[in-house]
């Protein structure tokens with residue numbers, strides 16, 4: 149089984165975390181445009197991953 153989605157989710161999380169660590173403008177409470185972009189990507193991957201997990205647990 150391919151797990152690209154989960155890998156992308158992890159990569160996006162790492163991407164965002166690395167940016168936040170390096171970026172002086174980003175914090176828990178506010179993000180610069182690049183940080184926001186990475187956060188949005190992470191959220192989308194997370195939502196897709198969670199949705200897939202739910203679908204697998206509750207097949208219709």
Ligand SMILES: [Zn+2]
Pocket residue numbers: 167168171172173174179180181182183
């Ligand atoms: Zn930033």
